[in-house]
Amino acid sequence: xxxxxxxxxxxxxxxxRLLAATPASxxxxxxxxxxxxxxxxxxxxxxxxxxxxxxxxxxxxxxxGGAGFPTAMKLRAVASxxxxxxxxxNGAESEPASRKDLLLLTTRPHLVLDxxxxxxxxxxxxxxxxxxxxxxxxxxxxxxxxxxxxxERPSATVHIVRVPRRYLSGEERSLVRxxxxxxxxxxxxxxxxxxxxxxxxxxVQNVETLAHLAQITAFGGDWFREVGADxxxxxxxxxxxxxVARPGVFEVAGGTPVANVLRAAGGRRDDxxxxxxxxxFGAWIDVEHALPVxxxxxxLAAHGTAFGAGVIWFLPRGACGLRExxxxxxxxxxxxxxxxxxxxxxxxxIAGGLVSLVGGGGRDEAxxxxxxxxxxEGRGACRLPDGAVRFVRSGLKVFGADIERHRIDGxxxxxxxxxLLPLY
Amino acid sequence: MPDPMTLTLDPIACDGHGLCxxxxxxxxxxxxxxxxxxxxxxxPPQLMAHAQRAVTACPVLALRLRAAxxxxxx
Numbered sequence: 001x002x003x004x005x006x007x008x009x010x011x012x013x014x015x016x017r018l019l020a021a022t023p024a025s026x027x028x029x030x031x032x033x034x035x036x037x038x039x040x041x042x043x044x045x046x047x048x049x050x051x052x053x054x055x056x057x058x059x060x061x062x063x064x065g066g067a068g069f070p071t072a073m074k075l076r077a078v079a080s081x082x083x084x085x086x087x088x089x090n091g092a093e094s095e096p097a098s099r100k101d102l103l104l105l106t107t108r109p110h111l112v113l114d115x116x117x118x119x120x121x122x123x124x125x126x127x128x129x130x131x132x133x134x135x136x137x138x139x140x141x142x143x144x145x146x147x148x149x150x151x152e153r154p155s156a157t158v159h160i161v162r163v164p165r166r167y168l169s170g171e172e173r174s175l176v177r178x179x180x181x182x183x184x185x186x187x188x189x190x191x192x193x194x195x196x197x198x199x200x201x202x203x204v205q206n207v208e209t210l211a212h213l214a215q216i217t218a219f220g221g222d223w224f225r226e227v228g229a230d231x232x233x234x235x236x237x238x239x240x241x242x243x244v245a246r247p248g249v250f251e252v253a254g255g256t257p258v259a260n261v262l263r264a265a266g267g268r269r270d271d272x273x274x275x276x277x278x279x280x281f282g283a284w285i286d287v288e289h290a291l292p293v294x295x296x297x298x299x300l301a302a303h304g305t306a307f308g309a310g311v312i313w314f315l316p317r318g319a320c321g322l323r324e325x326x327x328x329x330x331x332x333x334x335x336x337x338x339x340x341x342x343x344x345x346x347x348x349x350i351a352g353g354l355v356s357l358v359g360g361g362g363r364d365e366a367x368x369x370x371x372x373x374x375x376x377e378g379r380g381a382c383r384l385p386d387g388a389v390r391f392v393r394s395g396l397k398v399f400g401a402d403i404e405r406h407r408i409d410g411x412x413x414x415x416x417x418x419x420l421l422p423l424y
Numbered sequence: 425m426p427d428p429m430t431l432t433l434d435p436i437a438c439d440g441h442g443l444c445x446x447x448x449x450x451x452x453x454x455x456x457x458x459x460x461x462x463x464x465x466x467x468p469p470q471l472m473a474h475a476q477r478a479v480t481a482c483p484v485l486a487l488r489l490r491a492a493x494x495x496x497x498x
Binding site: 339341343345347349372 | 435457
């Protein structure tokens with residue numbers, strides 16, 4: 001795979017890679033324009049393409065949907081099943097503050113489709129299901145699929161499945177259930193890589209992961225590693241907002257420190273009091289500690305978080321982090337599937353406890369919230385409650401001084417009508 | 425010597441009736457909302473009979489005893 005046919009487009013050097021502009025003026029769904037950047041992916045056949053999986057392993061690609069799992073390991077697990085695999089494109093971008101997958105789906109739909117076909121070729125799948133949660137994404141992918149119908153008819157069936165815009169729609173077992181015609185809520189039972197869509201081994205991959213997979217297939221694993229760090233190879237998309245002049249999606253080299261992201265987005269250290277790294281499944285870090293941190297799962301683990309889906313949100317100095325934590329905790333409580341008692345009742349109690357903490361509840365309320373967080377963790381059928389309590393714990397830690405300020409004054413200096421973190 | 429067993433709980437099925445915590449307080453306590461928090465370690469032999477009773481008492485069959493090496497597949 002590493003040897004690139006000399007007639008194929010040249011591998012891009014440096015950045016951007018995923019966000020490289022298509023030279024043609026006919027919009028993102030212009031297949032000919034896309035092909036000036038990328039050769040066509042291999043056609044899926046029965047049986048795995050071991051050489052392609054080896055190339056992905058050489059690249060060291062980690063999943064970009066949140067869990068950061070090595071993609072090659074997932075490909076191998078799916079390819080080793082007895083039945084013909086299915087590829088699921090996970091385009092349900094459930095993090096409210098994330099926009100990267102929507103950006104890829106709407107501006108580089110053919111790159112995502114190439115990635116899905118490359119994944120299908122890697123595992124030997126004959127069916128691709130694309131789960132999407134917005135009209136914009138569905139429209140862009142439909143147009144791109146229509147553009148291929150004449151030129152590059154894929155040797156796999158491709159369907160779009162619309163799912164509701166809820167946190168759980170992006171959970172892999174939820175998505176597999178929705179594709180089977182069921183509700184988009186998690187279930188217990190085997191993981192999709194063992195038994196997923198129609199009981200077949202199913203590869204569920206995030207949109208950005210597949211876009212990288214397309215480029216690795218075209219340009220090779222060594223090329224992929226030319227950018228990024230050894231422990232975080234390649235580039236990554238981050239969605240940056242909050243106290244910055246230029247919020248948006250940025251493509252950065254793996255292992256880039258938070259400070260560089262702040263600078264790229266036109267933010268200044270003095271305007272920021274804390275950073276939410278990893279989105280609502282991530283954690284708050286106070287600004288002093290956050291800025292030098294490299295964006296790798298290893299470095300972020302030391303701060304109780306992970307890269308997640310790549311959301312970086314800068315809390316403006318003067319805004320109330322405690323209240324933002326409460327708003328997100330209340331949102332989490334509303335995202336439960338109503339299935340598991342500790343999640344349904346625990347997250348509601350935690351959200352209520354944070355409301356009272358904002359109202360001046362003080363240390364006793366904070367201690368109770370910590371105990372509830374410990375009790376809820378690990379007790380759902382999915383990871384929703386775990387993410388919620390990780391986020392809440394980090395807020396209790398980073399905004400400890402605010403808890404005291406609220407206890408004394410019943411509020412803080414921040415404007416109470418200021419609502420900042422995006423929710424849906 | 426029987427295989428070591430662990431308790432597993434199906435959190436979707438569990439309705440928080442709480443009988444299990446009454447019958448096996450050594451390994452099961454209830455959280456503030458009445459749902460059982462189950463000790464995931466192996467059930468000691470002297471508690472096996474109590475554990476079995478707790479499993480049988482669950483009205484929705486959410487609590488199970490499994491061979492310890494299989495318990496992770498739940």
